[in-house]
Amino acid sequence: MDDKIRQYLAETLLIEFGDDGSGVSEDANLFESGLIDSFGFVQLVAFLEKTFAIEISDEEVLSDALSSFAKIRSFVADKVGR
Amino acid sequence: MSAVPVTEIRRCTRCVLPSTFPGVSFDADGLCSMCQEAPPAPEFDKIRGNLRRKLEEVFAAHRGKAEYDVIVAFSGGKDSSYTLMTLARTYGLKCLAVTIDNGFIAEQAQKNLRVVTASLGIDFLLFTPAPVFMNDLYKTSATTAVHTKAALTRASSMCNSCINLINNHMVKLALEKSVPIIAGGYIGGQVPKDSVLMVMDLDVQARFRSEAIKRYVKHFGPDAASYFGISDALVARSPLRKINIVNPMLAFGVTEDRIIEEIATLGWRKTSDTGSNSTNCLLNDLGIAVHYKQHGYNPYVNEIAEQVRTGLMSRAEALEKVQDIPDFARVERQARKIGLDWNEV
Numbered sequence: 001m002d003d004k005i006r007q008y009l010a011e012t013l014l015i016e017f018g019d020d021g022s023g024v025s026e027d028a029n030l031f032e033s034g035l036i037d038s039f040g041f042v043q044l045v046a047f048l049e050k051t052f053a054i055e056i057s058d059e060e061v062l063s064d065a066l067s068s069f070a071k072i073r074s075f076v077a078d079k080v081g082r
Numbered sequence: 083m084s085a086v087p088v089t090e091i092r093r094c095t096r097c098v099l100p101s102t103f104p105g106v107s108f109d110a111d112g113l114c115s116m117c118q119e120a121p122p123a124p125e126f127d128k129i130r131g132n133l134r135r136k137l138e139e140v141f142a143a144h145r146g147k148a149e150y151d152v153i154v155a156f157s158g159g160k161d162s163s164y165t166l167m168t169l170a171r172t173y174g175l176k177c178l179a180v181t182i183d184n185g186f187i188a189e190q191a192q193k194n195l196r197v198v199t200a201s202l203g204i205d206f207l208l209f210t211p212a213p214v215f216m217n218d219l220y221k222t223s224a225t226t227a228v229h230t231k232a233a234l235t236r237a238s239s240m241c242n243s244c245i246n247l248i249n250n251h252m253v254k255l256a257l258e259k260s261v262p263i264i265a266g267g268y269i270g271g272q273v274p275k276d277s278v279l280m281v282m283d284l285d286v287q288a289r290f291r292s293e294a295i296k297r298y299v300k301h302f303g304p305d306a307a308s309y310f311g312i313s314d315a316l317v318a319r320s321p322l323r324k325i326n327i328v329n330p331m332l333a334f335g336v337t338e339d340r341i342i343e344e345i346a347t348l349g350w351r352k353t354s355d356t357g358s359n360s361t362n363c364l365l366n367d368l369g370i371a372v373h374y375k376q377h378g379y380n381p382y383v384n385e386i387a388e389q390v391r392t393g394l395m396s397r398a399e400a401l402e403k404v405q406d407i408p409d410f411a412r413v414e415r416q417a418r419k420i421g422l423d424w425n426e427v
């Protein structure tokens with residue numbers, strides 16, 4: 001799961017993660033840093049719903065739950081585990 | 083940036099995507115990663131048929147309920163002219179055509195704006211942002227990292243800035259006039275996949291807008307707040323909570339020749355001064371040259387590759403188009419018009 005999300009963010013949104021200064025921190029807020037725009041976010045939500053067969057509600061979309069790679073990962077893990 | 087001549091860059095054997103394109107990889111047969119995942123070209127007829135049905139449902143649900151059924155972001159170029167024609171004639175939607183005059187609409191394209199809307203009997207609005215703002219917007223976009231990397235794979239930085247300003251204006255108008263649908267003339271590769279129909283939730287948008295506006299104001303100055311922003315009061319006043327954003331071209335599946343043939347019946351004529359990738363904007367070649375200089379690939383290659391992949395353009399025609407990089411010496415003149423020194427790029 002980690003790999004799938006990481007690969008999607010890298011391939012579709014061209015976001016590369018890494019803590020050695022060469023990439024984006026996994027805790028970085030993707031909105032505030034301008035790494036994702038509204039198009040990108042709509043795509044991301046659709047990708048997560050389809051790939052992991054989960055439903056993401058309007059409230060969840062509006063919350064902070066998908067604002068960083070780390071948060072996306074734990075959000076999906078919670079949903080899938082349920 | 084690549085020092086390899088554009089004709090010698092390694093390209094996908096199916097769709098012409100170059101090795102200089104961000105995130106692309108090739109398999110042993112020379113197929114790019116996007117083609118490896120794509121169905122064969124003939125299957126896109128069926129895919130587009132399904133997309134058309136989805137669009138028709140949205141049109142049926144909203145037809146005849148407001149002053150206008152749809153606002154069409156109309157550049158006067160071939161794709162948005164065809165979009166306007168089809169929405170009005172084939173789908174019987176009451177259209178409001180809206181054009182943003184960026185100060186660089188070619189003369190023939192300005193005639194096309196009038197003749198197309200007049201032939202179709204459609205209301206037409208022209209909005210001209212202050213040239214001083216637009217020129218600075220383009221200049222800054224050519225010299226500063228303003229957009230996401232993903233957005234830059236779909237259009238040049240200058241184009242992206244302009245597109246965002248246009249989109250924002252359309253949303254404002256939709257809210258003011260309670261129009262439930264906004265249509266763009268974007269074709270495959272210019273917008274993300276699934277852009278044939280997107281439901282824009284105004285609350286979700288608010289979150290991006292505030293972050294985006296901060297960045298725009300930082301780059302383009304305080305006036306950017308109104309060009310790229312929507313006031314909370316406007317959102318609150320409007321009965322709309324969601325707006326349907328559609329890009330019908332993604333579902334139509336028509337070739338460029340066919341588009342030009344059809345819109346010619348409205349009196350539309352091709353421009354001769356807008357370069358090989360635009361049919362309306364005099365700055366387009368500058369945007370391409372800047373992008374090529376900075377990133378080493380033609381910003382139109384993604385859309386051209388997508389046309390090939392989906393069976394709407396031959397590979398030979400595509401190759402010719404993507405290798406046609408505007409002459410740097412020639413675009414220097416365009417650069418000066420917006421106060422840009424080519425060496426700053």
Ligand SMILES: [Zn+2]
Binds near residue numbers: 094113114387
């Ligand atoms: Zn390819």
